[in-house]
Amino acid sequence: MRASLKHLMxxxxxxxxxxxxxxxxxxxxxxxxxxxxxxxxDLLTVPLRWIPSRPTLENYxxxxxxxxxxxxxxxxxxxxxxxxVIISLSTMGIATILGVLAAYAIARLRFRGNQGMILTMMSxxxxxxxxxxxxxxxxxxxxxxxxxxxGLIIVDLSIALPLVIWLMRSYFASIPSELEDAARxxxxxxxxxxxxxxxxxxxxxxxxxxxxxxxxxWNEYLYAFIYTNINxxxxxxxxxxxxxxxxxxxxxxxxxxxxASLPPVFLALIxxxxxIRGLTAGAIK
Amino acid sequence: xxxHLVPRSTRVSTLTMQIRSRSRSLAxxxxxxxxxxxxxxxxxxxxxxxxxxxxxFLLSLQQKDxxxxxxxxFIGFKNYLTLLRDSRYLNxxxxxxxxxxxxxxxxxxxxVSIALVxxxxxxxxxxxxxxxxLPWAMPSIVNAAMWKWxxxxxxxxxxxxxxxxxxxxxxxxxxxxxxWATILIILANVWKETPFxxxxxxAALQAIPEDLYEAARVDGASAWRSFWHITLxxxxxxxxVAAMLQFIWGFQTFELVYVTTGGGPFSTTELTTLRIYAxxxxxxxxxxxxxxxYLTSLVIxxxxxxxxxxxxxxxxxx
Numbered sequence: 341m342r343a344s345l346k347h348l349m350x351x352x353x354x355x356x357x358x359x360x361x362x363x364x365x366x367x368x369x370x371x372x373x374x375x376x377x378x379x380x381x382d383l384l385t386v387p388l389r390w391i392p393s394r395p396t397l398e399n400y401x402x403x404x405x406x407x408x409x410x411x412x413x414x415x416x417x418x419x420x421x422x423x424x425v426i427i428s429l430s431t432m433g434i435a436t437i438l439g440v441l442a443a444y445a446i447a448r449l450r451f452r453g454n455q456g457m458i459l460t461m462m463s464x465x466x467x468x469x470x471x472x473x474x475x476x477x478x479x480x481x482x483x484x485x486x487x488x489x490x491g492l493i494i495v496d497l498s499i500a501l502p503l504v505i506w507l508m509r510s511y512f513a514s515i516p517s518e519l520e521d522a523a524r525x526x527x528x529x530x531x532x533x534x535x536x537x538x539x540x541x542x543x544x545x546x547x548x549x550x551x552x553x554x555x556x557x558w559n560e561y562l563y564a565f566i567y568t569n570i571n572x573x574x575x576x577x578x579x580x581x582x583x584x585x586x587x588x589x590x591x592x593x594x595x596x597x598x599x600a601s602l603p604p605v606f607l608a609l610i611x612x613x614x615x616i617r618g619l620t621a622g623a624i625k
Numbered sequence: 626x627x628x629h630l631v632p633r634s635t636r637v638s639t640l641t642m643q644i645r646s647r648s649r650s651l652a653x654x655x656x657x658x659x660x661x662x663x664x665x666x667x668x669x670x671x672x673x674x675x676x677x678x679x680x681x682f683l684l685s686l687q688q689k690d691x692x693x694x695x696x697x698x699f700i701g702f703k704n705y706l707t708l709l710r711d712s713r714y715l716n717x718x719x720x721x722x723x724x725x726x727x728x729x730x731x732x733x734x735x736x737v738s739i740a741l742v743x744x745x746x747x748x749x750x751x752x753x754x755x756x757x758x759l760p761w762a763m764p765s766i767v768n769a770a771m772w773k774w775x776x777x778x779x780x781x782x783x784x785x786x787x788x789x790x791x792x793x794x795x796x797x798x799x800x801x802x803x804x805w806a807t808i809l810i811i812l813a814n815v816w817k818e819t820p821f822x823x824x825x826x827x828a829a830l831q832a833i834p835e836d837l838y839e840a841a842r843v844d845g846a847s848a849w850r851s852f853w854h855i856t857l858x859x860x861x862x863x864x865x866v867a868a869m870l871q872f873i874w875g876f877q878t879f880e881l882v883y884v885t886t887g888g889g890p891f892s893t894t895e896l897t898t899l900r901i902y903a904x905x906x907x908x909x910x911x912x913x914x915x916x917x918x919y920l921t922s923l924v925i926x927x928x929x930x931x932x933x934x935x936x937x938x939x940x941x942x943x
Contacts, residue, residue, distance in 0.1 A: 354742065354747055355747065357742045358743075358753060362753055362756065365756050365760065368775060369759060369760075370775075371775060372771045387788065388782070390785075392728075431715060438665045438666045439666060441665070441666070442667070445659040445661075447662050449662075451655050451659025453659070460670070463929075464670060466925075466929040467920070468873075468876060470877065470898050470901055471921075471922045472673070472674065474914055474915050475678070475680040476673065477884055478680070479677065480931040494669075494673060497673060498669075498673035499664055502667055506698075529653045549820075559765060559766075561764070561879070565880070575764075576764050579766050579767060580770075583769070583770040584884055590780065591776065594770075597767040597770050597771060600766075601764055604762040605759055605762045605763060608761065608762035615758060616758070618822065619824050620824065620825055620828040
């Protein structure tokens with residue numbers, strides 16, 4: 341009896357700690373979700389009613405169907421959502437294509453400048469965007485790229501591309517090169533080897549860099565905030581505007597926040613194995 | 626070195642084969658192909674990173690006020706000298722340093738603690754580990770809006786929770802108090818960033834062979850002692866990388882503070898990024914803003930160089 345109690349106590353403590361961790365991790369987000377389904381009446385009562393008495397979709401409906409402001413006759417939310425989708429998918433596609441080619445060269449080809457490229461990629465990821473934001477603004481203003489999709493895609497590449505190259509390089513390095521060596525003896529070129537042997541083996545790596553690139557671009561705020569205005573305004577910028585300008589529209593902000601977080605959160609949860617491998621690849625290998 | 630494995634003699638010297646081999650030589654020459662494959666990425670990076678960094682430096686040596694273009698001039702390092710006496714900038718630097726350092730310390734302590742718990746065996750472990758990715762994946766602007774809503778003085782969950790637990794008597798305007806504002810933005814930042822440390826530390830923990838603990842147990846070491854003498858030394862390289870990265874990211878934080886406190890009250894949460902933004906895009910002093918961004922980046926560059934060097938050494942070893 342005493343022995344089993346002695347055995348039980350650490351287990352109990354462990355489960356208490358796990359519960360605390362789970363609550364700490366999901367409680368704030370859960371509150372955002374609950375708020376987004378609540379009506380003002382429920383949230384304004386004191387003491388606060390934690391579970392809405394009458395859950396409603398009104399906050400979501402108003403996001404999708406109400407027109408923005410007096411001056412702008414567009415459905416702001418739908419417009420920003422579309423912009424975010426276009427910009428994130430394009431950034432993801434371009435960064436993946438350019439990044440995979442460069443990463444293969446860095447991982448497998450011994451060429452002059454190889455080491456320099458590795459160092460460049462690593463350093464770039466540490467450059468604070470705030471130092472780039474001012475000169476890029478002036479360049480984009482001159483090139484008439486402010487408030488355009490293309491402009492923001494190009495700028496987002498500065499984040500996504502080094503990330504893709506860095507992760508893909510470490511992924512390629514983890515694939516044994518024997519198969520390629522054998523293929524090369526049989527007369528395959530490096531490019532044949534890349535497309536016929538390495539890439540088909542790189543599915544998980546490709547998925548993970550694509551998700552990383554997508555999330556990086558989807559979540560990006562500072563550049564979008566400064567470089568876009570109406571035409572190319574992304575969802576994060578719209579949410580920022582909601583939460584700094586509007587008075588008592590918290591519930592609408594909550595609904596927009598939930599919707600904006602769904603794509604990255606779902607992708608990350610579904611592909612968490614790849615994400616975790618990617619996150620640790622940079623730091624542990 | 627795969628390039629050395631191809632015997633040169635396999636090139637057949639008939640005319641047709643020569644033509645073929647010329648078109649192939651591009652795809653086969655590691656030097657040429659290497660440059661060719663990296664070129665598009667290099668051009669993109671040159672355009673969006675390297676050129677702007679250089680032009681930003683030139684900008685920082687100029688007086689360039691978009692509102693008063695008639696005074697534009699090259700003034701050398703005058704902007705930097707002004708910065709060293711700009712009390713509002715120096716305050717923001719201190720605020721940022723305090724914010725980043727406190728965040729990192731909490732993230733390391735919490736991150737290691739959570740990782741140690743999640744490394745135990747318990748029912749639903751996979752699920753709980755998966756949850757860690759939620760704050761990481763969330764857009765930081767949503768994180769900012771979410772905490773602003775929680776901290777709201779009239780309807781916020783924080784006030785409601787604390788009154789219902791009888792910890793406070795009446796609702797408070799949390800973000801109007803300098804100390805609480807500082808603490809609460811750090812809390813919001815720590816909530817989002819800790820999972821990154823957890824994920825890295827968990828991976829490092831799993832790489833520690835079980836026999837080490839077995840041997841320590843045989844020698845009569847307590848759990849506490851094995852943590853200090855086995856676990857901590859083995860996870861410390863990863864922990865260093867995580868802490869370094871998060872310190873650097875702390876200096877890059879913008880939207881969290883911009884949305885929740887706007888830098889207030891009385892500039893007590895005004896991070897340098899907010900100061901740079903206000904100087905450049907509100908006051909339109911582009912030269913001075915660029916100098917501010919440059920000087921701030923130098924402060925971060927010291928840990929950054931440290932990180933790149935240690936990471937680079939590992940890459941080269943591979």
